[in-house]
Amino acid sequence: MLLNYQIKQAFDIDADNKNEIIFLIHGLFGSLSNLSTLATELQAYAHIVLIDVRNHGKSPQSESMTYPEMVADIFALADHLEVQTFSIIGHSMGGKIAMGCALTHPERVKRLVVADIAPVNYADKHSEVFNGLLLLDVKKIKNRMQANEQLSRYIDSPEIRQFLLKSLHKKEQHFHFVFHLTALANNYQHIRNWPYEKSVFNAPTLFIKGGNSDYILPEHQKTIMQQFPNAQPKIIANTGHWLHAEKAKTFNRLVMQFFQERADIDAH
Template identity: 45%
Template sequence: MHYVTSGQGPVVILIHGLFGDLDNLKALAKALEDSFTVVRVDILNHGASPSVANMDYRSLADSMAKLIQQLPGSQAILVGHSMGGKIAMATALCYPELVSKLVIADIAPVAYESRHDKVFSALESMPLAEIKDRRQALAHMKNWGIDDGTAQFLLKSLTRAAQGFSWKMNLTGLKASYANIIDWPTFSHSYQGPCLFVRGGDSDYVSAEHRQAIITQFPTVKAKTIEGTGHWLHAQKPTIFNRIVKDFITNN
């Protein structure tokens, strides 16, 4: 798994969401690196990490555990957004001895309905060999009904190739794994360490109906809502988000 490290102190691993890469939580890394060793990872099938045919939360937890064991110290603090939050939760549930604290951004430990079909279609139909610049790529995404903010985020994974462009992410592997990504496995234990859930006030990813699933699996949980933000809360109100995360991992 590809990763970059900055700062010094207790280890904090930042885990991005679906279609992202290690730069997604870069602002948070900068806010933490004066007090922590910050590790930003590219999840498998994303960024510069290896491509795999299929992935699920137990195998991703295994990969994260191996990474933690390679880093200084015996434990790490995990901070994950969306799919990255599910990876962080799965790692804490499978390897609680390796996870000292947990921060989950706008995702719950539950199965979700499919909501990315249009995104996959837009990405897969991109004429990579023919487009000349990002402006054309953006127009293609908008023609598929992808809003500007989401399109700009997705196009961060577009990179110039010998002819045209290519995707940094492994779309084939992600599509094959999508049923696992929106699902959630059953775990036999709860995680007893300090845990914070941060949700966007306008997001539908974490709702009242998820409360019992969260408390059952993470009984020490604390919760914060950032009003006026959706699922991309860390990008919409980064100063508030970064402060909430730093306060929690420093003082709990």
């Protein structure tokens, strides 16, 4: 499967073509635009590849959606672009995909940034979201305001509703979600799980946690360090799971510092 992608060239292209190449992977219900502000900042010295994962955005749809399949999609794209080694930044589900790439083919992943997710199996965190989305009658909706009103019966958070409604598009006379909702619902068990428990990635890794989020907990630290022994943790205070949007400046600064520091070490 060839995923939909967008390339942003580095602003200052190295004469010897030594610029970093970084893949950016969004989370569940998202699209490649979710990390676009970070992409723009990273263009200061790196080539960026923004990606729609399967069943999201403009990428192909599939009834199957396991992490081994989604990891294979990333490497198929890298091969298509003739990119042998690259770094990866992933948020939430995208963070799990990114970790899976690093653990499956560590020789191809230079650096890794994981935003607010741990390498663990999760309990159900999205049942109300799926209920609201599946019960939404998109054929009868005339505007996003009506959709927001209906979703509010199931999803209390205005921020989460706003995020979901970014993927509600109008085509001809009717609205539709650009993500493949039924496939996401049917594969949610796979999305919550973690199939790479015994692998190790030794290269530089950054885990960024939202201070108010419960996706990375103290009891996850041991597992993180077992699988990513060269990991460093950062916490962004007063922000939740959508840390890259809620505190974009802080999030982007931490990511930039990580890559610049590692580039300085490599240079010496």
